[in-house]
Amino acid sequence: MLRVDQTVTTPPPFLTQEISLPVKGNTPVNSEYRLLVLDAPRELLDLCRPGQFFNLLCPQAGGEAPYLRRPMSIYGFYPEKGELHFLYKVTGAGTRALATLGTGDELNVVGPLGEPFSIEDDWQHLVLVARGVGLATLAPLAIEANRLGRKLTAICSARHPDYLMSTEHFAALGADVITVTDDDGSSSPQNLETILERLIAEGRADAFYTCGSNRLLRLLQKVGKAHGVPGQIALEQQMACGLGMCQCCVRPLKRDGAIVYLRVCREGPVFDMSEVVA
Ligand SMILES: Cc1cc2nc3c(=O)[nH]c(=O)nc-3n(C[C@H](O)[C@H](O)[C@H](O)COP(=O)(O)OP(=O)(O)OC[C@H]3O[C@@H](n4cnc5c(N)ncnc54)[C@H](O)[C@@H]3O)c2cc1C
Ligand code: FES
Structure with a gap:
């Protein structure tokens, strides 16, 4: 059960x-x-x-x-x-x-x-990685990071350059904006990993933030684990009530060595990236 x-x-x-x-x-x-x-x-x-x-x-x-x-x-x-x-x-x-x-x-x-993103005091350089509509979720986080004086890198991914969104929004907040697309192959996991490794080597990645995509989650979990970089993800899950009652949005998460089932609408949608089962 x-x-x-x-x-x-x-x-x-x-x-x-x-x-x-x-x-x-x-x-x-x-x-x-x-x-x-x-x-x-x-x-x-x-x-x-x-x-x-x-x-x-x-x-x-x-x-x-x-x-x-x-x-x-x-x-x-x-x-x-x-x-x-x-x-x-x-x-x-x-x-x-x-x-x-x-x-x-x-x-x-x-x-x-739902539960919002948090920005820890020692996370000075934030790396936001999102694709498509995931960028919508990260946009207000960039405003908050800017208000707190944190440095930002926004990696914006899309199928085609026409579908890249929010790049001006991130740039206006002082973010270093990196765009990648399926069209030229730059959105491949291999290339993204190279970009992330470079940011880490340059000391410009204290925390990762992402939204939605399982592919990005897996990559950020792998790179984060290898280099001890923490992160948060906003999950997307089909919902009904949105209030915590119907239980239709539960997802398994790894917490304290066990699998727990949590409601994305209530305990999420933002979770510690290392806890999420991709
Ligand atoms: C916390 C949260 C935040 C979201 N934020 C945004 C946002 O900012 N902008 C945005 O465009 N969408 C967002 N979504 C997804 C959005 O809720 C769905 O796209 C929407 O409910 C689809 O409704 P529909 O009636 O148009 O399509 P439907 O006919 O219900 O579905 C169309 C297609 O979308 C898929 N789908 C439906 N609901 C979801 C979902 N929750 N997650 C993933 N796929 C889904 C279906 O499986 C189907 O393939 C968010 C979802 C969640 C849970
Ligand atoms: S949508 Fe009903 S409990 Fe989450």
Whole structure:
């Protein structure tokens, strides 16, 4: 029988809201991804942390009838502008329906949800490695790292140069941006490993951060283990409630020499990279 360990971590008090927010913008970034900007109150934005997500009640629109809410990472939260941003890939009924939202429409959201990224005091040089929509999750982490005066390297991976996103965002935060693509083969694990080894040799990798991709996770776990570089990953797992009740998002993790089953929505989505079973 599957046993879910809910005692391993004690998440902080659940500060979250269900709220309908007006759409300020919903524009294509390229042929696959869109940027959704919601008008949000400061009290909600003040609760947000990098790595957290919202569960979105996608509308019944455009012939789509998405049933459950869809989880979406916070791409940006700007209390001073009153804006909450999501970067999403149109993949199925929920995100197709999201794409129909226009300025002035309302979207019901629940959040912020989940455990955020953390930046330890001695992690001065951070290496962010992400591919596709994983970049959305790491974008607010880069803002926080910049605020704390940490040095950043952002390795952005994509199928094709047209799908590279957030590179300007990372560069504007002072990051050294390295782009790799499938098109020219530079996104291969071998090349990424060479890049990571170089950063470590130059003393520019105190911690790794990534999101989603199993391939990147395996590589970062291997390089991190070999050189003693810690890291964190935001996992993506299909979700229903997003609140810790339905248990549909449990994943096995290695903790204290045993396998424990934790909920990605509640104990995650951010986990210590060394604990995750790729
Ligand atoms: C914590 C979290 C944060 C996320 N952040 C983002 C984000 O910032 N931007 C973004 O575009 N997407 C993000 N996702 C994935 C997003 O939730 C799914 O793409 C979305 O639910 C798909 O809904 P749909 O109805 O459009 O497609 P569906 O018809 O439900 O699915 C379309 C395809 O996507 C796959 N899929 C569905 N849900 C997930 C999931 N959770 N993870 C991986 N694959 C999935 C399905 O297996 C199917 O192949 C996140 C997921 C999680 C768990
Ligand atoms: S989605 Fe319901 S417990 Fe995680």
